[in-house]
Amino acid sequence: MPAVRNIRLCTKDCLCLYVCPTGATDTETGQIDAAKCLEGCRACVDACPSHAISLLPKTNPPPQPKADAVRAALRALAVGKMEQALQADAAARAAKDPVVRQLAAALSASNRRMAEDLIREAGFLLPQSRDVIDVLQETGRREAAAGSPTDELDRLAVLLDPDRIRPV
Amino acid sequence: MPMQPMDPDGHSLRELDDRTLAALFANLAKGTEQQHREEETGLLQQLADRFRERAAAASPVGPAGIAGLADGIRADLEAGIPSARALAVATADRGALRALAWCEKTSTILKSILQRYERDGDGFLRDARVYVCDICGFVYVGDAPPDVCPVCKVPKLKILEIARR
Structure with missing residues (x-):
């Protein structure tokens, strides 16, 4: 690179x-x-x-190992923060007052940043890693079974494969 | 929250729900953007948007509006964060401890903002600007944000104003 x-x-x-x-x-x-x-x-x-x-x-070295219990705990927190962000989004849409809408938008953004940071620390630090590929493939299987397109997931599973020799 | 099934070699946590996928893809997009990998970044952003929209469509809207967020924050501060920290301490996971430290500080700030909103209404917001740290979620209500984020210490160029519209 x-x-x-x-x-x-x-x-x-x-x-x-x-x-x-x-x-x-x-x-x-x-x-x-x-x-x-x-x-x-x-x-x-x-x-x-x-x-x-x-x-x-x-290339990057494989990420440091992380205990499954820690991953699960961080992931549970991340889900909660994402849910809070979605609730704040809904509150922002429902609000008539621009000040309330602004506060709801800030709460949404804040929760989203926390959720992203927590899920990252839950074993998904490096985009080019085996755990990310596993999620892409598993999600692709689920999406395909539901009849949804998987083009982006499939392409990313190739682009982010840590074993792939990447061109400069 | 129930633990997901995990396979023995640590490649667990594969099955993520739409909310979690939205957060994961949004974060990975930031990572590949830093790596100057444009194709990956575009694809990850598309996926983040798609899963976020789907999660929003599936998420029942609570009746309480903004005030309804207080319960979740309290649960995180009283149970979720302390129990996750105990696990991180037990495995000497400094990265997890870092994320939990930021999450606890930012959650505490959100809690106090919600308490003030409940108590005093939105008067304290009327003549103030609102900023959110793009790295850790720190929220600042006032005229100008601090030079450095008090939670994650990023310079203020990453502390973004939330427009009133």
């Missing part, structure tokens, strides 16, 4: 332009041109005085 620039950290010192052997760092979008970036070069990463450039790893 190529080097990537966090444009919010970039202080425009432009040393990355001097050290890049292929001109990949000089683009109109502010991002580094992945097609020109040399695998493993990292000259721009080391030259950048504001630490705005990093290398995306090509």
